[in-house]
Amino acid sequence: MIQVVAKATVKEEMKESYLEKAFELIESTRNEEGCLSYELFQDIKDPGIFTFIEKWEDMDHLERHFNTEHFRRIVPLLKDMRLSSDLNIYSLVK
Amino acid sequence: MIQVVAKATVKEEMKESYLEKAFELIESTRNEEGCLSYELFQDIKDPGIFTFIEKWEDMDHLERHFNTEHFRRIVPLLKDMRLSSDLNIYSLVK
Numbered sequence: 684m685i686q687v688v689a690k691a692t693v694k695e696e697m698k699e700s701y702l703e704k705a706f707e708l709i710e711s712t713r714n715e716e717g718c719l720s721y722e723l724f725q726d727i728k729d730p731g732i733f734t735f736i737e738k739w740e741d742m743d744h745l746e747r748h749f750n751t752e753h754f755r756r757i758v759p760l761l762k763d764m765r766l767s768s769d770l771n772i773y774s775l776v777k
Numbered sequence: 778m779i780q781v782v783a784k785a786t787v788k789e790e791m792k793e794s795y796l797e798k799a800f801e802l803i804e805s806t807r808n809e810e811g812c813l814s815y816e817l818f819q820d821i822k823d824p825g826i827f828t829f830i831e832k833w834e835d836m837d838h839l840e841r842h843f844n845t846e847h848f849r850r851i852v853p854l855l856k857d858m859r860l861s862s863d864l865n866i867y868s869l870v871k
Contacts, residue, residue, distance in 0.1 A: 686818050686830060688782055690865070702870070709871055724780050724867030727836075734867060736780060736830070742821075771784070773818035773828060776796070777803055 684719070685745055686773040687737040695731065697764035704760050705733070711753035712737075717744025731766075745772070778813070779839055780867040781831040789825065791858035798854050799827070805847035806831075811838025825860075839866070 693701045705723055712721045719738035726732035739745040748754055762768070787795045799817055806815045813832035820826035833839040842848055856862070 685821075686816075688784075688828070688830070690782075706871055722780075723870040725870050727779075727866050727868055732865065733870070734782070734865065736782070736867075771826065771828065772821050773830075774821050776817040776819050776827070777800055 684775055685739040685742055686775065687735065687739065687745065687770070688773070689735040689737070689768065689770045691733055691761070691768040692729075692731050692766045693733055694764055694766055698731075701733065701761060701764045704757050704764075705735075708753060708757045708761070711751070712748065715744070715748055715751065717741065718748070742772075778869055779833040779836055780869065781833065781839065781865070782828060782867070783831070783862065783864045784826065784828040785855070785862040786823075786825050786860040787827055788858055788860055792825075795827065795855060795858045798851050798858075799829075802847060802851045802855070805845070806842065809838070809842055809845065811835065812842070836866075 709721055709723060712718055717740040719740060721735065721737045724734045724736060739748070803815055803817060806812055811834040813834060815829065815831045818828045818830060833842070
């Protein structure tokens, strides 16, 4: 199992558009084979921080996700609405 | 539901001791009321990065966790073995 944490600080004036595009990405991604969960969270202290927390069966399925039409179309739009971002791909220790 | 992501870069020479203490923390924490999941992950590209990803029923249970004997005893030991750390507490958007 692979866990992804993709954290972003979103431009204040872009929050609404960001969420609209993020929701579209979520709907499409949850239908992908190998996607065990794909959720969007907001930091409770800093409401400008939005983080995707994702579980994938394995790296092959995650790599297939990076090449889907919805990922390649929507993720560049999200990137333009971010001030900063941080991506980690993890394997389970315990 | 509350999601916690606690990311740390661990000192190279401390990795083994860090995992030993982290495993003790995991065992005790998983028995706490309100703890839905509590897992430790390692970054697949940077093996010095270890991240706890946790699900809690609500903030009350998370705050009770911060005051348990095991948290107050073990977390300061873990902090001494880290080069840096980053904690986010999240609520679910979607």
